[in-house]
Amino acid sequence: MHKIDEPPRGFEEQLLTDLTAHVSRRAEEVGAARSAGRRRRFLPGWRVAGAFGLAVTLTVGGLVVQTMRVGDRPPPTASASEILRMAADAARQQPELTARPDQFVFTESVTTFRDLPDSGPYTNSRVQRWESAGGVAHTQRRHRLESEPNGWSDLQVLRLDDPADPTKELDVFPEPAYHGDLPSDPDELFRYLRDHPVDLHLPEGADEEAVYGGEHMVYTTARSMLDGYVPPRALAALYEMMAREPGAVVLSGGVVDAAGRPAVAIRTPGVIGGNVDLLFDRDTHVYLGRRMSVVRNGKESLHAAGAVIRIAIVDRPGQQP
Structure with missing residues (x-):
């Protein structure tokens, strides 16, 4: 079975090399220190849904390294802020899911991914996760190729790689996937994400200090929240907060998500080595998923995309909603 959940190690290493170089140049320009003791650890799902590898979402001291390729068509009528506010309105209309600490957030997604960042064939897969x-438990996942409806893999337990030795895994649980403690006021949420x-x-x-003190770090943290479940009021506040922060742009031209649904793409700031676009339904503005592109020698190419098909709360890994 084709492995779909992790980008090639060389790709991540190159992005981390780029990060280190940029941080070195920016270190003297960044002010206030960010104390490591104040940070909570959030697992943004980079091993679970590696189409969005953590390395590509690194914020670098206010320096946004990205290529704005918005095409030749006229830009959309609505701005990024307007679309994000419409996404906030849509979020408020969603039914709220509640979860006990011993339960799991189930997510099913359609993904498009290729092993090499800027060449090679794409693989279309379906991924189910139980976080x-x-x-209080490890994430579990199974997947299949879209061309093989009955080809589901066995459940696999996912553990975080040891940052000191990527060949080893840490036997530690991820942070909660149910973000029920997030503030529902945009200003309070901004302060919360800045401090955590x-x-x-x-x-x-x-x-x-250069990385965590960057002006777009709050955007990076906000994106990570979308990998779990955020209740409607807090989700609306998240989009409202993004709408207030500068840096996001709307990409022009026709866009579809990995499942083929018409979408509007919002390119978010704070990315090195590539771009991360949040995708919203073109009519309802409900969040659909995201896509990741890489930039090599001035050329941008799609590396991976994921479309959320369904999300639910279940009692155990392997259980279907």
């Missing part, structure tokens, strides 16, 4: 709602940034597992020698 601990309360952070996602743990980027930086390479040795990287300047944490």
